[in-house]
Amino acid sequence: MFQGTLIYGFVNSVTLALIALGFNLTFGISGVANFAYGALYILAAYTAWILLTWLKINYFLSIVLAVIFTSFIGGLIYRFILLRVRGMPISEVIASFGIGLAILEFFRFLGFVGSEYTLPVFIDGSVSLGGTYIDVQRLLIVGIGIALVIFLWLFTHYTKTGLAFRGMAQEERTALILGINSDKMATLSLAFGSGLAGVAAITILPLGQVAIEGGYSALLNALAVCIVGGLGSTVGVLVAAVLIGFAQTFTATYIGSHWMMIVSLVAILVILIFKPSGLFGKQKELEERI
Amino acid sequence: MKRVILSSFVLLAFLICFPIGSHAQLKPGDPIIIGVPTFLGSIEGGESLKCVLMAAEEINAKGGVTIKGAKHPIKIEASEIRDGAPGVPVPEALLGIEKIILDKKVHAIVVGPFRSEALMATMDLLAKYKVPMLGTIAMSPASEAKIIENPEKYKYVFRTCLTSRYFVNLLTGVMDQLNKEFGFKKAYLMNQDVLWARGTTAGLKGWYEKSGWEVTGHDEFPTGASDFSSALMKAKAKDAQLLFTCFDMPQSGILVKQYKSIKVPGLMAGFISPMAGEVAWKSFDGQIGGLMNAIFELGNIPSAKYPPAQAFYDAYKKKYKDPLQSGHGPAPSYESVYVLKEAIERAGTVEADTLVKALEQTDRAGVMGRVKFDKGHQVVYGTDPAKEAVAAMFQWSEAGERRIVYPTAIAEKKIWAPEWVLKSKK
Numbered sequence: 001m002f003q004g005t006l007i008y009g010f011v012n013s014v015t016l017a018l019i020a021l022g023f024n025l026t027f028g029i030s031g032v033a034n035f036a037y038g039a040l041y042i043l044a045a046y047t048a049w050i051l052l053t054w055l056k057i058n059y060f061l062s063i064v065l066a067v068i069f070t071s072f073i074g075g076l077i078y079r080f081i082l083l084r085v086r087g088m089p090i091s092e093v094i095a096s097f098g099i100g101l102a103i104l105e106f107f108r109f110l111g112f113v114g115s116e117y118t119l120p121v122f123i124d125g126s127v128s129l130g131g132t133y134i135d136v137q138r139l140l141i142v143g144i145g146i147a148l149v150i151f152l153w154l155f156t157h158y159t160k161t162g163l164a165f166r167g168m169a170q171e172e173r174t175a176l177i178l179g180i181n182s183d184k185m186a187t188l189s190l191a192f193g194s195g196l197a198g199v200a201a202i203t204i205l206p207l208g209q210v211a212i213e214g215g216y217s218a219l220l221n222a223l224a225v226c227i228v229g230g231l232g233s234t235v236g237v238l239v240a241a242v243l244i245g246f247a248q249t250f251t252a253t254y255i256g257s258h259w260m261m262i263v264s265l266v267a268i269l270v271i272l273i274f275k276p277s278g279l280f281g282k283q284k285e286l287e288e289r290i
Numbered sequence: 291m292k293r294v295i296l297s298s299f300v301l302l303a304f305l306i307c308f309p310i311g312s313h314a315q316l317k318p319g320d321p322i323i324i325g326v327p328t329f330l331g332s333i334e335g336g337e338s339l340k341c342v343l344m345a346a347e348e349i350n351a352k353g354g355v356t357i358k359g360a361k362h363p364i365k366i367e368a369s370e371i372r373d374g375a376p377g378v379p380v381p382e383a384l385l386g387i388e389k390i391i392l393d394k395k396v397h398a399i400v401v402g403p404f405r406s407e408a409l410m411a412t413m414d415l416l417a418k419y420k421v422p423m424l425g426t427i428a429m430s431p432a433s434e435a436k437i438i439e440n441p442e443k444y445k446y447v448f449r450t451c452l453t454s455r456y457f458v459n460l461l462t463g464v465m466d467q468l469n470k471e472f473g474f475k476k477a478y479l480m481n482q483d484v485l486w487a488r489g490t491t492a493g494l495k496g497w498y499e500k501s502g503w504e505v506t507g508h509d510e511f512p513t514g515a516s517d518f519s520s521a522l523m524k525a526k527a528k529d530a531q532l533l534f535t536c537f538d539m540p541q542s543g544i545l546v547k548q549y550k551s552i553k554v555p556g557l558m559a560g561f562i563s564p565m566a567g568e569v570a571w572k573s574f575d576g577q578i579g580g581l582m583n584a585i586f587e588l589g590n591i592p593s594a595k596y597p598p599a600q601a602f603y604d605a606y607k608k609k610y611k612d613p614l615q616s617g618h619g620p621a622p623s624y625e626s627v628y629v630l631k632e633a634i635e636r637a638g639t640v641e642a643d644t645l646v647k648a649l650e651q652t653d654r655a656g657v658m659g660r661v662k663f664d665k666g667h668q669v670v671y672g673t674d675p676a677k678e679a680v681a682a683m684f685q686w687s688e689a690g691e692r693r694i695v696y697p698t699a700i701a702e703k704k705i706w707a708p709e710w711v712l713k714s715k716k
Contacts, residue, residue: 115564208544
């Protein structure tokens, strides 16, 4: 059972990292805490389901279109709403949370409730890893998660847009002096982050069901990982995902499943008390306060 | 002038003391207003409302409810109270129920709260405004105890759906059969951390202990949990022959997929709400063969052995072009409208106290079996639809069919265990 816990703990860690990457990327570049993130995660899944089930479009094309659509919506949210309140953190949070609520509850209003909202797994079946059975889809989550991290590193180090993202993340005013359009980059960061939420959704949700409540838990998980790791730090996200992922799985196995959900909340609490900027956070002013 | 002021105060005091008393007097043709405040966003709540509307349409098509020779149509007023959604506090649900009572001036309520926690709090509200309610979703038997303890105050609350107590009766019957057929004696319990599921699992756990079964483990999951792998690994490590499940959240559907992929060599039986409807086979890629799932009220699943249930199921499918998905709520919701209609006709009024007495006399052959209330205003559930209302356990076949396997009076097939489960037990 210990071996199984290690394997499932690792998968859980990658799942958490996958969920948090998009939220972290947007915050790291534009400084916007996108509280509509969970809703965009679910939007991508419902879009894929609609394309696949109602419009009978090929599954992989549906996935691509759903991710593009979610990115587009993310960009629109910044361009038409968040741009107006940028630089006012509380307003950003309220506005984005409100948009998220509206998206999720709109799906409920439209009747997207029930057991038929499921996405097919990419490859069916399970394999044995040293006697522990695990579905192929979980292995794909691990593969896609690792591939995404490598892609993001390459993108931000070797492409013009990626370098502009890093410039924005390091010092927005200096980036402006160098001719980087900060509004355009912020829009792109929202679109990019939303697209990553979409990738996470269509990779993770085939293991379960597309449900409105999933949007709230995705946001909570993304927040927990980013706060513990340090908002805006990719290394922090990865380390926090591993810590929380293993802690959740070990808690569920050796203490009790009903304690699993509070692991991330306890982690947030502990980190806010002892190191409010997070394990790898760069907001030093937060630390100076304590 | 003094007299006018005094009279106004007396009138105001009267209106405060008897806020909705006057609407109990109906003129010929006035509608009978039935409120449906529930968690409409849930599949159980949404389908229950559809069934209430279906029953009301059928009754109205035949002229409506007859009170002292005059016909009255039924008018349905629905309201979303979201009490089953994570994080929604009970007081918010109560506000929704109070609003529908005061604004829509309902004569009675059907369906009612989704969560038992909300039902318990609603009972005082119903007593305050004297509005009879026939609950069809919340399942905790704690409300019956409250009615028996103080019948004068809480007499307005009735329930037509199954309760945790009766669900345990159904489960123990199934467990006995599994023991006889396959010699199963080791169970692992998994339930959602909500009042009705905790009560059901605790009741079953007590029965297991008394009946010589070994409970190899027990895990509770908060609403919204979607990773069950740790509990499944424990069940596998402890060689459980049976995995008992008790969940009503949409995310619980993943449990069966995870159970199959981890290859836990035990039979899964209990209640997982997304597995109840016939669409589950397609939704879960045909990977649910062998799963035993409860249907809380007959009618939510068709039965060739009990024609009223079959007729109701088919009528719903024909009207809404889709089969029922939920195993809990729709049939008793439909039935409740007819129970109410007959009680109003017996009482000859919609006045609450008289109507409650008429409701207590209910005895009809309904879509989920015979409908009669006990002292706790709970419909009596048993194993024969000719004698009592009935809940059922069905099993998914490998061909994607739902076949009732318990109780024996309506069983269509014997319980079977998949080959890979039997192989591991040899």
